[in-house]
């Protein structure tokens with residue numbers, strides 16, 4: 528412990544400055560020579576007295592960063608020297624290890640000396656910016672902004688925190704076992720194109736491997752790591768050196784994608800870096816989960832949950848638009864209404880679940896036999912409607928007949944190993960190039976369907992007006 532009472536006032540002051548918690552640099556006002564860089568100053572900047580013999584050297588070494596140029600400091604200094612107390616300057620500085628820190632600096636002139644008091648406000652700014660990014664993101668989610676835009680906000684926040692790193696979010700496709708580009712705003716286009724759809728696998732880059740292992744993958748040197756061997760030409764062209772990738776998980780732990788930081792300033796992640804990645808991954812997971820939930824709601828609103836076909840509402844919407852266009856072009860449309868024969872019996876004999884399988888089988892099989900542009904919807908329990916654009920009577924009859932035949936000719940094996948056969952009846956009508964309403968056509972097709980059922984089922988009947 529220092530004994531203040533036993534030291535002279537100058538030494539006392541020096542000691543106070545030396546061990547003050549705030550970073551202090553003292554320079555001679557006349558010669559600009561460095562007189563003292565206290566302990567906190569040396570810890571903040573990494574420079575000792577021998578690195579910074581005078582104010583100009585400090586100025587050049589620390590303040591000449593790309594986003595806080597030398598003139599900004601000089602201008603502030605000129606004003607600060609005239610005003611007592613001087614206002615604070617907030618600036619980006621480069622410290623000895625090359626990293627950029629955010630500081631606030633103020634100046635006091637006394638006894639022919641310049642006393643600079645420097646506060647490191649990097650962490651404070653990061654928390655503020657994170658809060659801002661978090662709020663921006665939630666606002667964007669609430670306003671249903673595109674997933675790409677929301678993810679871009681997150682990526683840019685992390686990039687701001689650790690320049691010159693680049694970040695990307697890839698989205699996991701469980702079915703195809705690959706990753707699609709979510710957001711990578713600062714990567715070259717050729718790189719983004721190359722990684723769009725990259726496979727998930729134990730040794731595929733950092734992200735493919737992070738998704739495969741569902742854990743953090745740290746690659747400190749892309750140029751020598753075996754996971755990156757296949758991409759060397761690409762990564763060298765894009766100037767990528769390191770890549771840390773973290774899985775993005777939903778609240779229930781399922782994989783949603785990956786968050787990656789390339790070219791991070793430090794070789795391996797510190798505790799702070801890991802917190803940063805987790806912050807980004809958490810935000811990204813909120814955005815992706817919300818997007819998926821939204822898509823699922825939309826899908827449910829427009830598509831039948833069982834067969835994946837258009838539901839009644841969207842079939843009406845799509846068909847109405849198609850009929851309007853057809854009447855303008857004077858084209859004929861055909862409407863088919865298809866119903867499973869004795870479906871109640873199938874349910875009664877084999878159970879409701881198998882009945883569901885019949886409906887799925889019917890939908891899949893019919894879709895693969897329909898011409899391009901046809902709209903098929905499930906409009907009732909076991910009732911399906913198909914609108915065929917620009918189709919004359921002969922072509923429509925052929926299509927209806929081949930649909931009926933392909934279903935009655937095929938069978939499928941149930942989960943219990945039973946072979947299931949079923950047939951359908953089809954009623955058909957036409958718009959004849961006139962403006963028709965879909966419900967009017969459905970009534971006609973239903974009447975033809977009734978005729979098909981009455982005359983023995985497993986057949987196609989055409990509507991006749993009388």
Ligand SMILES: Nc1nc2c(ncn2[C@@H]2O[C@H](COP(=O)(O)OP(=O)(O)OP(=O)(O)O)[C@@H](O)[C@H]2O)c(=O)[nH]1
Pocket residue numbers: 866867868869870871872874878879880881882883886907908909980984
């Ligand atoms: N498994 C299953 N059955 C359904 C679904 N929707 C409706 N059904 C059943 O479909 C059956 C339709 O029976 P009906 O209208 O009497 O007609 P059908 O037995 O097919 O006889 P026909 O049409 O006269 O050949 C009923 O038993 C409904 O319970 C569904 O989503 N899944």
